[in-house]
Amino acid sequence: MIKVKNLYHSYSNDTNYSVEDINFEVEKGEIFGFLGPSGAGKSTTQKILIGLLPLQKGEASISDYNIRSPKEELFNLIGVSFEHPNVYRKLSGLENLEFYRKMFSVKTEDPMKLLRMVGLENAAKKKADGYSKGMLQRLVFVRSMINNPKIWFLDEPTSGLDPNSASEIKKVIKEKNKEGATIFLTTHNMYIADELCDRIAFINEGKIELIDSPRNLKLKYGEKLIKVEYKENGKLKKESFSMVNDKDREMLNSLISTGKIETMHSQEATLEEIFIKVTGRGLK
Numbered sequence: 001m002i003k004v005k006n007l008y009h010s011y012s013n014d015t016n017y018s019v020e021d022i023n024f025e026v027e028k029g030e031i032f033g034f035l036g037p038s039g040a041g042k043s044t045t046q047k048i049l050i051g052l053l054p055l056q057k058g059e060a061s062i063s064d065y066n067i068r069s070p071k072e073e074l075f076n077l078i079g080v081s082f083e084h085p086n087v088y089r090k091l092s093g094l095e096n097l098e099f100y101r102k103m104f105s106v107k108t109e110d111p112m113k114l115l116r117m118v119g120l121e122n123a124a125k126k127k128a129d130g131y132s133k134g135m136l137q138r139l140v141f142v143r144s145m146i147n148n149p150k151i152w153f154l155d156e157p158t159s160g161l162d163p164n165s166a167s168e169i170k171k172v173i174k175e176k177n178k179e180g181a182t183i184f185l186t187t188h189n190m191y192i193a194d195e196l197c198d199r200i201a202f203i204n205e206g207k208i209e210l211i212d213s214p215r216n217l218k219l220k221y222g223e224k225l226i227k228v229e230y231k232e233n234g235k236l237k238k239e240s241f242s243m244v245n246d247k248d249r250e251m252l253n254s255l256i257s258t259g260k261i262e263t264m265h266s267q268e269a270t271l272e273e274i275f276i277k278v279t280g281r282g283l284k
């Protein structure tokens with residue numbers, strides 16, 4: 001559905017690249033995540049794919065449309081939720097959606113239905129100027145659904161949202177994906193990537209370090225730990241044991257045989273821990 005080959009981009013039109021030799025393919029119906037810290041090149045890649053930045057070097061296509069010479073039909077197929085909410089502040093939420101839907105030459109969704117979906121029905125007639133950050137974020141999110149996109153670009157869709165709204169947004173993303181939408185999601189939030197994505201690309205300093213499913217990443221790079229709480233001389237103690245270390249396994253076995261264990265949990269490595277292992281830096 002999305003194919004990217006040897007993609008480079010320099011904001012200064014020289015060899016100072018913000019993204020460098022990016023290669024990946026997104027299958028139809030997949031949720032593909034771009035996970036990386038601030039400045040990694042996530043939004044730059046998305047902006048090139050949606051035609052907001054010119055394709056300087058490399059190849060990219062979306063649903064067999066070459067993005068070097070994009071056709072209008074392509075824009076009817078895609079939806080884009082931007083990192084920074086770019087709405088008309090003097091228009092209400094409803095007016096923003098009414099205005100936006102006119103740009104498409106395909107059937108569009110009912111704006112009120114979309115606003116209800118993200119809890120903005122009571123603010124529908126209020127000027128966007130008076131919206132909070134989270135409300136604006138939800139408005140650009142539903143705006144990106146107005147043409148019922150087959151390919152959906154989501155740049156940090158839950159940033160700045162409270163846990164309830166974030167979980168509503170995640171639910172909508174999962175539903176749309178079930179209905180067949182292919183999704184390109186960029187984030188520096190490992191929980192979102194882990195929960196939603198079929199495959200994740202780790203991007204750091206403009207380069208993709210690896211691409212795999214969250215499960216495979218954990219199996220390949222994660223060290224399984226068993227966290228144990230036990231009583232010793234009347235005091236509660238905590239210890240973690242690695243399941244890939246013989247000595248740790250022996251110690252855990254002997255602890256189990258004492259019968260003093262109070263709680264025991266297995267813990268997988270988080271995507272951030274794996275990211276650090278692979279790239280040498282965190283996601284902040």
Ligand SMILES: Nc1ncnc2c1ncn2[C@@H]1O[C@H](COP(=O)(O)OP(=O)(O)OP(=O)(O)O)[C@@H](O)[C@H]1O
Pocket residue numbers: 011018036037038039040041042043044045083188
């Ligand atoms: N308009 C611009 N002009 C010049 N440099 C830019 C511009 N936009 C981004 N950059 C630079 O390109 C690099 C990649 O930025 P980009 O916005 O793609 O990162 P990101 O991964 O989306 O980060 P974040 O998580 O903060 O959104 C950064 O070094 C950034 O400073």
Ligand SMILES: [Mg+2]
Pocket residue numbers: 042043044083155
């Ligand atoms: Mg960004």
